[in-house]
Amino acid sequence: xxxxxxxxxxxxxxxxxxxxxxxxxxxxxxxxxxxxxxxxxxxxxxxxxxxxxxxxxxxxxxxxxxxxxxxxxxxxxxxxxxxxxxxxxxxxxxxxxxxxxxxxxxxxxxxxxxxxxxxxxxxxxxxxxxxxxxxxxxxxxxxxxxxxxxxxxxxxxxxxxxxxxxxxxxxxxxxxxxxxxxxxxxxxxxxxxxxxxxxxxxxxxxxxxxxxxxxxxxxxxxxxxxxxxxxxxxxxxxxxxxxxxxxxxxxxxxxxxxxxxxxxxxxxxxxxxxxxxxxxxxxxxxxxxxxxxxxxxxxxxxxxxxxxxxxxxxxxxxxxxxxxxxxxxxxxxxxxxxxxxxxxxxxxxxxxxxxxxxxxxxxxxxxxxxxxxxxxxxxxxxxxxxxxxxxxxxxxxxxxxxxxxxxxxxxxxxxxxxxxxxxxxxxxxxxxxxxxxxxxxxxxxxxxxxxxxxxxxxxxxxxxxxxxxxxxxxxxxxxxxxxxxxxxxxxxxxxxxxxxxxxxxxx
Amino acid sequence: xxxxxxxxxxxxxxxxxxxxxxxxxxxxxxxxxxxxxxxxxxxxxxxxxxxxxxxxxxxxxxxxxxxxxxxxxxxxxxxxxxxxxxxxxxxxxxxxxxxxxxxxxxxxxxxxxxxxxxxxxxxxxxxxxxxxxxxxxxxxxxxxxxxxxxxxxxxxxxxxxxxxxxxxxxxxxxxxxxxxxxxxxxxxxxxxxxxxxxxxxxxxxxxxxxxxxxxxxxxxxxxxxxxxxxxxxxxxxxxxxxxxxxxxxxxxxxxxxxxxxxxxxxxxxxxxxxxxxxxxxxxxxxxxxxxxxxxxxxxxxxxxxxxxxxx
Numbered sequence: 001x002x003x004x005x006x007x008x009x010x011x012x013x014x015x016x017x018x019x020x021x022x023x024x025x026x027x028x029x030x031x032x033x034x035x036x037x038x039x040x041x042x043x044x045x046x047x048x049x050x051x052x053x054x055x056x057x058x059x060x061x062x063x064x065x066x067x068x069x070x071x072x073x074x075x076x077x078x079x080x081x082x083x084x085x086x087x088x089x090x091x092x093x094x095x096x097x098x099x100x101x102x103x104x105x106x107x108x109x110x111x112x113x114x115x116x117x118x119x120x121x122x123x124x125x126x127x128x129x130x131x132x133x134x135x136x137x138x139x140x141x142x143x144x145x146x147x148x149x150x151x152x153x154x155x156x157x158x159x160x161x162x163x164x165x166x167x168x169x170x171x172x173x174x175x176x177x178x179x180x181x182x183x184x185x186x187x188x189x190x191x192x193x194x195x196x197x198x199x200x201x202x203x204x205x206x207x208x209x210x211x212x213x214x215x216x217x218x219x220x221x222x223x224x225x226x227x228x229x230x231x232x233x234x235x236x237x238x239x240x241x242x243x244x245x246x247x248x249x250x251x252x253x254x255x256x257x258x259x260x261x262x263x264x265x266x267x268x269x270x271x272x273x274x275x276x277x278x279x280x281x282x283x284x285x286x287x288x289x290x291x292x293x294x295x296x297x298x299x300x301x302x303x304x305x306x307x308x309x310x311x312x313x314x315x316x317x318x319x320x321x322x323x324x325x326x327x328x329x330x331x332x333x334x335x336x337x338x339x340x341x342x343x344x345x346x347x348x349x350x351x352x353x354x355x356x357x358x359x360x361x362x363x364x365x366x367x368x369x370x371x372x373x374x375x376x377x378x379x380x381x382x383x384x385x386x387x388x389x390x391x392x393x394x395x396x397x398x399x400x401x402x403x404x405x406x407x408x409x410x411x412x413x414x415x416x417x418x419x420x421x422x423x424x425x426x427x428x429x430x431x432x433x434x435x436x437x438x439x440x441x442x443x444x445x446x447x448x449x450x451x452x453x454x455x456x457x458x459x460x461x462x463x464x465x466x467x468x469x470x471x472x473x474x475x476x477x478x479x480x481x482x483x484x485x486x487x488x489x490x491x492x493x494x495x496x497x498x499x500x501x502x503x504x505x506x507x
Numbered sequence: 508x509x510x511x512x513x514x515x516x517x518x519x520x521x522x523x524x525x526x527x528x529x530x531x532x533x534x535x536x537x538x539x540x541x542x543x544x545x546x547x548x549x550x551x552x553x554x555x556x557x558x559x560x561x562x563x564x565x566x567x568x569x570x571x572x573x574x575x576x577x578x579x580x581x582x583x584x585x586x587x588x589x590x591x592x593x594x595x596x597x598x599x600x601x602x603x604x605x606x607x608x609x610x611x612x613x614x615x616x617x618x619x620x621x622x623x624x625x626x627x628x629x630x631x632x633x634x635x636x637x638x639x640x641x642x643x644x645x646x647x648x649x650x651x652x653x654x655x656x657x658x659x660x661x662x663x664x665x666x667x668x669x670x671x672x673x674x675x676x677x678x679x680x681x682x683x684x685x686x687x688x689x690x691x692x693x694x695x696x697x698x699x700x701x702x703x704x705x706x707x708x709x710x711x712x713x714x715x716x717x718x719x720x721x722x723x724x725x726x727x728x729x730x731x732x733x734x735x736x737x738x739x740x741x742x743x744x745x746x747x748x749x750x751x752x753x754x755x756x757x758x759x760x761x762x763x764x765x766x767x768x769x770x771x772x773x774x775x776x777x778x779x780x781x782x783x784x785x786x787x788x789x790x791x792x793x794x795x796x797x798x799x800x801x802x803x804x805x806x807x808x809x810x811x812x813x814x815x816x817x818x
Contacts, residue, residue: 052708076710088705090698092768101698101709104691111690155709 001064003028003194004163009058010218011044016398018044019055020218026211031185031195033209033226035202036238037430041218042198043085046167049196050082051075076102079162083153083169085198091141096122098140099155125154130180145172145290153181157188164188165196170204171455172289175494182208200238200456202231214238217429239430246434247462248441250481254465255279257315258449259418261300264309269295270473273309277418277449282440284464285453288493292473293453294336297420300451301333302326314417327356332410336422336453338399342406345395349387350376352394352405357412379408383439400432407439419443422453437463457486469493520813521762521774528781535788542791545668552673553738555783557582557731559676559776561754562761563683564727566775567720569758570687572700572767573627575616575721578728578754579747580638581609585732586742587642590657591650598654606729612638613725617718627721635751642744650742662737672734679727684772686723696720700767756803757782760810781806 002025011019019041026032034042048055051072060067062078069075075082089098097104099122107114122136131150134143140151149172156164166185170178185208189195199205205212205226212229214222214237222229222237239246259277264270270292277283287293299306302320311318313329320326323333335342343352353376354361361372376390383404387397394405403424410416421440425433440463444450454460460467461484469477469492477492535542561578568575585605592601616634620627652658664671686693695716699706707713736742755765761778763770785806789799 050708071710072708073710073712082708084708088702088708090701090705092701093694093698097694097698101706102695102711104694106691111692113689113691113694115689 005061007059009055011055014396017218022220024213024220028194029189029192030210031189031208032211033197033205034213035205036215040215046165081156081161082165083156085167089140089148094137095140095151096136099158125158129154129184161193163194167198248438254281260312262310264306266306277451279447279449280444281465282444282450282463284460284467286460287470291470293470297422330416331418332416333420334406334424343394346393349390353408356409399427400429403428418449420451471495539791551783551787553670555779556672556676557735558753559779560727560731562757562775562779564724565754566758566770568724569763570700570770571696571717571720575724576631576751577635579750580635581612581728582732582747584642585609585729586736587646587650589733590652590736590742593653598657602733605733609725609729610722613722617721621714621717646744658740680772680776692716692719756807
């Protein structure tokens with residue numbers, strides 16, 4: 001009898017299927033890795049298990065019995081604990097209160113919080129996890145991102161979980177912190193906790209998992225013992241094609257420098273950053289979360305100007321104080337947080353796509369609706385954006401099509417010379433990814449300079465003509481395609497020497 | 508409570524405001540003979556009770572990321588019920604009904620906000636208007652208390668030199684402090700003010716705690732209304748218009764953050780006292796009430812500027 005079984009789960013958002021048909025089963029005390037590309041449905045699946053959302057169809061069985069999980073509280077009562085990918089910590093309350101949220105100990109009357117006891121419990125959980133130095137009384141918002149992730153994990157371990165779900169828990173952790181987490185996971189599994197481990201990092205999956213289920217486009221497409229599945233099979237199943245067919249061919253013919261950055265610094269974020277991007281070139285920028293890569297891009301784009309240093313565009317010195325100035329200087333930026341600052345989700349496709357190019361259809365301030373419609377329609381065709389009607393809200397489109405609307409917005413601006421992409425394929429299905437990769441390559445081939453930031457290693461390695469690795473606010477390495485080994489890149493990003501990195505994260 | 512001290516340490520802005528109030532007091536005491544008299548101090552302490560209760564209630568709601576615009580209407584209706592119903596029943600019963608009405612309106616505000624995920628600004632704007640209308644339907648002329656004890660025991664009563672009204676308020680402040688910092692519900696309400704979904708995902712019944720904050724706010728507004736009617740010996744249907752703004756001002760001056768995530772009972776007490784002293788000093792110097800409003804607006808601006816988060 002499997003401890004947990006999932007049968008034919010399906011879930012759609014606004015008519016877009018996120019999970020189509022997922023089934024798997026796992027025995028008690030085993031570690032099951034769920035792997036797949038972004039947009040494969042991993043996170044949505046987890047939310048149905050934790051009661052955060054209700055599935056449209058399918059069953060969840062615990063010990064063979066159908067489990068009624070309607071709210072997060074139901075899942076908690078069944079002993080299911082989850083560590084979400086997006087940090088759900090509350091910055092304005094203490095570490096202890098975060099860890100014990102909803103389970104604060106009381107004394108005397110049942111509604112009176114016992115703070116000393118709460119702090120004691122939290123300190124115990126943290127030191128058990130290997131982090132006795134985190135102060136339970138500190139405000140959660142005052143911790144580093146990695147420490148916040150540790151607290152997030154501690155939150156799930158505050159009561160012994162029956163089923164522990166970890167959703168990409170190591171994205172912001174160092175190798176040493178990851179090792180501590182894995183030790184704890186192994187101990188829990190040995191003591192009978194069933195673990196679902198979600199990741200797209202293959203090296204981690206092989207390090208921790210007993211069994212593997214591969215998800216692709218909302219379906220479970222492959223499952224088996226970890227020892228029986230080799231990497232090539234796994235990648236083939238995740239991507240649906242071999243890696244060589246995903247990324248367009250490099251041309252390797254860079255022209256004159258378009259963007260020249262010298263000694264750019266912003267206190268507390270990055271310092272003395274210098275690099276250039278040439279016409280027709282895609283420069284990749286890789287770094288762990290919190291390394292300062294996004295801040296560098298934002299500084300160039302004027303969204304958060306730097307303190308010191310110079311930025312030259314086409315040889316001309318520029319100091320953009322606002323994004324509006326950067327757009328006038330013919331710079332475009334696709335931001336990492338599509339829903340937060342890339343799109344107005346409830347506004348129409350037309351409104352969103354036309355947002356950066358008013359000068360083309362409203363030179364005097366009055367919108368020429370017909371002209372705008374023609375321009376947007378053209379891009380919808382060019383990018384093959386799938387929609388019912390350009391006046392429908394962007395919210396109703398799938399993640400991939402939403403991202404294409406963002407791209408359309410910038411492609412409608414004329415004469416862009418520098419295109420900055422920050423995580424251009426986050427939350428996008430694999431088919432759209434391939435299209436976006438081709439489009440980015442086409443932009444470069446058309447003579448634009450492209451700066452592409454990504455935390456997905458295969459993506460930067462597959463796309464970049466040159467790769468900059470950022471760590472702690474500095475560029476620590478510049479690599480040519482001949483040096484594009486994941487171990488090397490990761491070692492630079494995490495500040496280890498290559499041999500150590502390979503040992504710490506076995507392949 | 509070491510953990511609480513680190514969480515609620517005083518900021519530079521707090522110290523600045525305390526210093527500013529003290530400076531104002533010293534200035535008033537030197538410049539006006541009337542300021543430090545017992546009569547004037549009793550006046551201040553009685554007058555700040557109304558805004559004090561409204562502000563404490565408002566604080567509980569603002570900590571959840573919400574707002575309650577209906578407190579002025581609740582105050583008026585509660586005062587009318589507590590005095591008007593005395594003709595039919597004992598005044599203690601009338602007060603109970605008035606307080607229950609306040610809690611009920613608070614429940615309605617909280618329930619609509621939580622259950623249907625509506626914006627509290629709009630919900631309480633609607634209850635503010637409807638309740639004011641209902642107040643006039645109930646009584647379009649002032650009501651006077653029938654029972655002498657209604658004034659004698661509460662609004663007109665003293666313990667030594669201290670007005671009973673003020674004593675009731677002075678008891679409420681630590682109660683609210685305790686609720687905010689040491690109860691499950693108060694902590695949940697504070698947590699959900701910044702990220703409701705995160706708290707829901709932790710398995711907490713967020714609606715329950717959210718509604719409780721609104722109930723408490725409505726109840727406090729009703730208490731303010733009863734105490735005011737008892738002190739003045741009259742209840743008017745037009746009283747309390749715009750009082751919600753004074754309450755919000757006191758919360759903001761005291762360090763509360765609209766949108767949730769901040770504000771303490773002690774801070775609100777500071778805000779209430781500051782506004783009351785400013786009012787009183789301006790009155791002593793016979794400053795035109797228009798200038799008083801202008802000055803209060805400026806104080807609020809300075810307060811939010813001093814407390815703004817650095818971007």
